Amino acid sequence: MTLLTDKIDLELSAPVDVVRRFGLIGAQLQDARLSGYNLGGVNFTNANLRGADLSYANLRGALFSAADLSRANLYMADCTGADFSAADMTMSYGKGTLFINSTMIRTLLRRVTYKNCFFTNADLEGADMAGGFFVGSNFDDANTKGIQNLTGPHRAIFKWYLRVGGGPPRYEPADGYIEMTTSATGTLSFQENAARRNLT
Amino acid sequence: MLPFSLGEDMNAEERLVKLNNAMDQVVVKIAETESLLADLLKQELFIGGQIAEREFDTAVPDGGIQLPIFESVEELQGAMDNRGRGVDGEDEKAILEQRQAVLEREAQRKVDLINDSAD
Numbered sequence: 624m625t626l627l628t629d630k631i632d633l634e635l636s637a638p639v640d641v642v643r644r645f646g647l648i649g650a651q652l653q654d655a656r657l658s659g660y661n662l663g664g665v666n667f668t669n670a671n672l673r674g675a676d677l678s679y680a681n682l683r684g685a686l687f688s689a690a691d692l693s694r695a696n697l698y699m700a701d702c703t704g705a706d707f708s709a710a711d712m713t714m715s716y717g718k719g720t721l722f723i724n725s726t727m728i729r730t731l732l733r734r735v736t737y738k739n740c741f742f743t744n745a746d747l748e749g750a751d752m753a754g755g756f757f758v759g760s761n762f763d764d765a766n767t768k769g770i771q772n773l774t775g776p777h778r779a780i781f782k783w784y785l786r787v788g789g790g791p792p793r794y795e796p797a798d799g800y801i802e803m804t805t806s807a808t809g810t811l812s813f814q815e816n817a818a819r820r821n822l823t
Numbered sequence: 824m825l826p827f828s829l830g831e832d833m834n835a836e837e838r839l840v841k842l843n844n845a846m847d848q849v850v851v852k853i854a855e856t857e858s859l860l861a862d863l864l865k866q867e868l869f870i871g872g873q874i875a876e877r878e879f880d881t882a883v884p885d886g887g888i889q890l891p892i893f894e895s896v897e898e899l900q901g902a903m904d905n906r907g908r909g910v911d912g913e914d915e916k917a918i919l920e921q922r923q924a925v926l927e928r929e930a931q932r933k934v935d936l937i938n939d940s941a942d
Contacts, residue, residue, distance in 0.1 A: 639936060639937060639940040642933050642936060642937060643937050646933045647930060647933055647934065647937075650926075650929075650930035650933070650934075651923060651926040651927045651929075651930050652927070652930050652931070652934065653927065655927075655930070655931060655934070657934060660934065660938045661937070661938050661941035662934065662937060662938065662941075663941070665934075665937055670930075681941075
């Protein structure tokens with residue numbers, strides 16, 4: 624009788640290249656701590672990466688087709704050339720994240736926060752950006768055909784308007800407000816809306 | 824005992840010729856025996872293979888699924904209530920959680936392997 628642990632060792636004894644290409648398809652990596660990991664070119668197709676910490680990770684050319692990245696943390700991650708087609712990135716977070724040349728066809732980007740990120744030359748055809756927050760992100764040369772919720776009640780936010788004397792930002796232009804097209808804190812990350820918390 | 828005489832009654836020359844002839848015959852016999860042995864070994868392997876094949880064909884399949892037989896409605900009801908549980912009555916949810924933990928550990932190990940190899 625083959626024990627499960629034997630099987631795992633058998634799979635792990637395969638060359639790393641094989642594990643990289645086939646070993647993590649549909650993998651269970653919920654809430655995994657992968658900060659700063661070097662995972663370039665890894666195939667995460669259909670994997671469960673809910674709430675995974677991928678900050679500072681190298682994900683160049685990785686495959687995330689149909690993967691679940693909801694609530695994942697992609698802060699400062701390098702996803703250049705990665706494939707997120709049909710992935711669920713709902714409520715994921717990123718600042719200074721590189722999505723250059725990445726494929727994001729029909730990716731769910733609902734209620735995400737991606738400030739000062741680079742979607743340069745990315746393919747975002749049919750992606751859903753409902754309620755997404757993209758202040759300061761760069762979309763130069765990106766394919767934005769058929770992106771959902773660029774307008775309407777659940778539209779994505781690309782600019783915000785701050786009052787000169789201070790106060791909460793607005794998402795529509797108004798008198799006395801100046802347009803902000805970039806996040807003033809750059810790639811530095813802070814707890815958002817901290818002032819709303821009771822400090823007691 | 825040899826099947827021919829060694830020619831004790833002959834003179835030395837005749838005897839030498841006869842012994843040389845006898846030696847040639849022995850060499851031929853050895854060669855024939857070796858080839859027969861090789862044939863027999865081949866046959867043994869062939870027949871052994873056929874026996875193994877036959878045993879495989881006629882083997883009785885083990886562990887067929889036994890459908891449960893219920894003696895009463897209560898017993899059937901009890902079995903219905905226990906559906907989705909293991910042999911020892913353990914909860915399916917607990918089994919799934921256990922499996923999930925194994926899968927997560929396995930995935931983490933693979934990711935670590937890739938990360939370590941990249942350094």
